Amino acid sequence: MITRRSLLGGLAAGAATASPIASATRAFGTPAPAPAPVPPARTGRAAASMPLHVVNRSGAYANSSVWIYVVGNDGTQQVHVTPDGALRPVALADNGPDGYTDYAIPLAASGTTTLQLPQMSGRIYTALGGKLRFKAVEDGNGKAALAYPAGWVASDPNYDVLHDCAEFTYNSGGMFCNTTMVDMFSVPLAIELTGAKKQTTGELKDGARATVFSEVRAAEGFDRLVIGDRRVIAPGHGLDSGLFATDHFAPAIDEAWSVYAGKGLTVTTDAGTFTGRVSGGKLSFTVPPGLKRRGGGAPGGTVSFDRPSTRDVLFCDGTLAAPNDRIRGPVAAVLGAALNRSTLASQARQPATDPAAFYRQRLTNHYAKAMHAATRDGKAYGFAFDDVAGFASYIEDGAPKEITLTLTPF
Incomplete structure (x- = not known):
């Protein structure tokens, strides 16, 4: 795909x-x-x-x-x-x-x-x-x-x-x-x-446009993203405009970093399975043996992620930027999706694939939740x-x- x-x-x-x-x-x-x-x-x-x-x-x-x-x-x-x-x-x-x-x-x-x-x-x-x-x-x-x-x-x-x-x-x-x-x-x-x-x-x-406006307006911290009956802006842009909290995801991020300081996290991509753990504030993954980055370089090794900010999560940028390199990019995408869908701390095998488990936490991306619903x-x-x-x-x-x-x- x-x-x-x-x-x-x-x-x-x-x-x-x-x-x-x-x-x-x-x-x-x-x-x-x-x-x-x-x-x-x-x-x-x-x-x-x-x-x-x-x-x-x-x-x-x-x-x-x-x-x-x-x-x-x-x-x-x-x-x-x-x-x-x-x-x-x-x-x-x-x-x-x-x-x-x-x-x-x-x-x-x-x-x-x-x-x-x-x-x-x-x-x-x-x-x-x-x-x-x-x-x-x-x-x-x-x-x-x-x-x-x-x-x-x-x-x-x-x-x-x-x-x-x-x-x-x-x-x-x-x-x-x-x-x-x-x-x-x-x-x-x-x-x-x-x-x-x-x-x-x-x-x-049927009637879902009005429901989206209503549900986002009712979600804690998301209400100012609704601009009358004209549009609902995404929380990342709301953050940049002062309409959304810059630390909204901070507790959820902290929880995930704490969970994986004590146990391993598995991320599976088209390129293979990466195993990770938090150490020294970084979430580091072992690259599958033999896997090379696109463009060359030595196979294997590790790929590490600093603790992302709320803005990184919402824009899928910064720490979670996804280069087209077969290694960091696919893992970053999975981590970003898991944080937006609120499944990272609870599911040690990613990506989670059951939508019934998405957006179940209070600190979630209620904007994306409303759109999918x-x-x-x-x-x-x-x-x-x-x-x-x-x-x-x-x-x-x-x-x-x-x-x-x-x-x-x-």
Whole structure:
């Protein structure tokens, strides 16, 4: 499986920003992603473009009040898709008299809107009730880039606009896509991908949008993350904005470090089984014999983690940053998932795979808990390592034929 971090990872590098940058381990944690590698072609079966259908079943906004934006990169430069399905590079000259681009694609007057989606890696934004303002700027390499919406920043020009997005990479190897709540949740979106088979993800249960708002508002310490009826911002961004406690996970982290000072912890990844224990304040794992880091180096040895902060846990960054190295990265992902799901101290064999055991502690990620409870398939991207053990709202197909993005009922 190509995870969200591997299919969209690296987009933070060199990005131009108009808002605070989130963790680089997050595919789109920065408001303006720079060109990034895409998954390697595996089958060569995907066409150069395919139909993207957009269906408005929100029940809250007519088609005339909804716009979409398809933006991202083609591997060499930042691009956007025009209403006729053409791929165009972002240009500083695209900024209008108000200082912003107008890359909006209006929905059809009624029914389904269809356009051609070319091969690229990016996001499909939906804006309801008003257009989004993307500003073309110059990045650190002198290339044109976009300052993306940051709905968790009160000073962002798009803060008052109801909007959300889905993420994808589409290349000759296929389509890899997800609905994401890693930064925030506002507009309920679902994806249907048709190709070798038909798959769906992201669809919420009836009335679940209101339930998410209500449950996050009721959770101790999470109430200020709910911004009226507009959106719920992820706790990591809430922490950076002073809306969430910087030490929320500290007791849970301390408990786990204490537990594994007295016994071993086993983490199993695709690369093998790592055994760990806390000593000298570090959680250190023995690397499976013969396993080498990607790019070379001596096999075996150890990999160690300092005690993470609450911010590290929420952003899956810092101590828990996950490089694509087959060793530290996979173990960090498992540890981050276990801390967000509140299973690390209680289950000495990770990753835990029974969702009935997730989020059972008082000090848990109530935001991610609410998102998973809201979806029909139980899958969501409530934090960046939610793909651990396959609980992310992610689907892929090596021979895609069409994709449908649906604004589901509010």
